[in-house]
Amino acid sequence: MNDFRIAQPKTVDELAALLTETTEKTALLAGGTDLVDELKTGVATPALVVDLQTVAGLAGIARDKDGLRVGAMTRVVDLAENADVARDFPVLRQAALSLATPQLRNVGTVGGNLCQRPRCWYYRDSLVPCRKKGGYNCFAYQGRSKYHGIFGGQGCFIVFPSDLAPALISLGARATIGGGRADKVVPLEEFYILPGVDVLRETVLENGQFLKDVRVPAPKPGQKGAYVKLKERGAWDFALVSAAVTGVVSGGALAQVSIVMGGVAPVPWRLKAAEDVLRGKTVTAALIRQAADEALKEASPLRENGYKLDLVRAALKEAVLAVAA
Numbered sequence: 001m002n003d004f005r006i007a008q009p010k011t012v013d014e015l016a017a018l019l020t021e022t023t024e025k026t027a028l029l030a031g032g033t034d035l036v037d038e039l040k041t042g043v044a045t046p047a048l049v050v051d052l053q054t055v056a057g058l059a060g061i062a063r064d065k066d067g068l069r070v071g072a073m074t075r076v077v078d079l080a081e082n083a084d085v086a087r088d089f090p091v092l093r094q095a096a097l098s099l100a101t102p103q104l105r106n107v108g109t110v111g112g113n114l115c116q117r118p119r120c121w122y123y124r125d126s127l128v129p130c131r132k133k134g135g136y137n138c139f140a141y142q143g144r145s146k147y148h149g150i151f152g153g154q155g156c157f158i159v160f161p162s163d164l165a166p167a168l169i170s171l172g173a174r175a176t177i178g179g180g181r182a183d184k185v186v187p188l189e190e191f192y193i194l195p196g197v198d199v200l201r202e203t204v205l206e207n208g209q210f211l212k213d214v215r216v217p218a219p220k221p222g223q224k225g226a227y228v229k230l231k232e233r234g235a236w237d238f239a240l241v242s243a244a245v246t247g248v249v250s251g252g253a254l255a256q257v258s259i260v261m262g263g264v265a266p267v268p269w270r271l272k273a274a275e276d277v278l279r280g281k282t283v284t285a286a287l288i289r290q291a292a293d294e295a296l297k298e299a300s301p302l303r304e305n306g307y308k309l310d311l312v313r314a315a316l317k318e319a320v321l322a323v324a325a
C-alpha cells in the first residue's frame, strides 16, 4: 500500500472546498469495502484520501410527495430495511437485499455502490497495465472473458457491478452531483459513461465532484417492480446477469415498462428495444422471447461469455413475468 494523507471534512461545503483546492491525486472513502481493497493491492494510489464518514448531512433517507431522497452515505442495510422503500419501491429493496453479505451491507454505502470500480480481474491486478489504467491493450478481449460484457464494450469490456444502479435507473432516479460552483442533477442513467467516452472512469464525475444523493420519483399508481439476479454461487456473489424491471399494468397490458440489466455492459444497460416490444401489450412467454430477441441483436459476446445471452433471456423472463403477474 502506498502512503497517503487522510482529510476529514466536517461539512459538505468543507468537502467541496477541499476537493476544489487540492491538486493532489485524491480518492473518496465511504464505507471502504471497495476502496480499501484497491489501496491495499496498489490499484488505487491516491496521495490524499478524503473520508466522507465525517461529513454531516450526506447520510439518510427522506420521503416527501415528490419521492425519495437517499443520501450518498446511507448504508445499504438502511436502504434495504426502510419501510417506504419496502412499500413503494420493491425493485430497490430486492436489489439491496441481493447485494453482497449482511456484513458488507452494514458497512457499504449507496454512493459507494453506485461509484464502485470494476471487478475485471486484469484491472484488479496492479501489475497489468490494461487500457483502464492508461495502457494500450484490453487483456480480456483475447484473454479470459467469462465475467465480462456482451454489450457496449468499445475497447474495454468491464461490466458495471452495482446491484443498486439498474434498480434505481429502472425507477427513473436522478443523481445530485456536488462540488464545483453549484450542485448538478442528472438522470442516473446519464451518470454512467461508456469506455468510448473515457476508458479511465465509469461515471461523469470529474476531479472535485462527488455524488451527493439520488432521488427516486414517487411511484405511479399501480407501479410494480422486480429485481432478478443470476449468480454463479448460491452464497454472496456479483451478478453474472441481473434484470431490474419497473412497470405499470393496466387493463391486462404492460402500459409502461423500464428494463435495465446489470452484469452485461460497462454501464447499467437499458433494454429499450425490449421495452418497445412489450409496451402496451399483454405479456406472454412468446412476447418476452420476442423482446429478448430484439434486445440481443445488439449483443457481441466475447470468447468465454456467450452463455450470458441465455442468462439475459432467463432474467428478463423472470422479472417481466413478476411485474406483469
Ligand SMILES: Cc1cc2nc3c(=O)[nH]c(=O)nc-3n(C[C@H](O)[C@H](O)[C@H](O)COP(=O)(O)OP(=O)(O)OC[C@H]3O[C@@H](n4cnc5c(N)ncnc54)[C@H](O)[C@@H]3O)c2cc1C
Residues within 6 Å of the ligand: 027, 028, 029, 030, 031, 032, 033, 034, 035, 036, 052, 072, 073, 076, 098, 099, 100, 101, 104, 107, 108, 109, 110, 111, 112, 113, 115, 116, 117, 161, 162, 163, 164, 205, 209, 210, 211, 212, 236, 237, 238, 239
Ligand atoms: C466481497 C464483496 C462482495 C461484494 N458484492 C457486491 C454485490 O453483490 N453487489 C454489489 O453491487 N456490490 C458488491 N460489492 C461492491 C461494494 O463493496 C459494495 O457495493 C459497497 O456498497 C460499496 O460501498 P462503500 O461505501 O464500501 O464504497 P467505498 O469502498 O468506500 O467506495 C467505492 C468507490 O466509490 C467511490 N465513492 C464512494 N462514495 C462516493 C461518493 N459519494 N461520490 C463519489 N465517489 C464515491 C470511492 O472513491 C471508491 O472508488 C462487493 C464487495 C465485496 C468486497
Ligand code: SF4
Residues within 6 Å of the ligand: 118, 120, 121, 122, 123, 130, 131, 132, 133, 137, 138, 139, 140, 141, 148, 155, 156, 157, 158
Ligand atoms: S475489460 Fe477493461 S479493465 Fe478489463 S482488461 Fe480490458 S481494458 Fe482492462
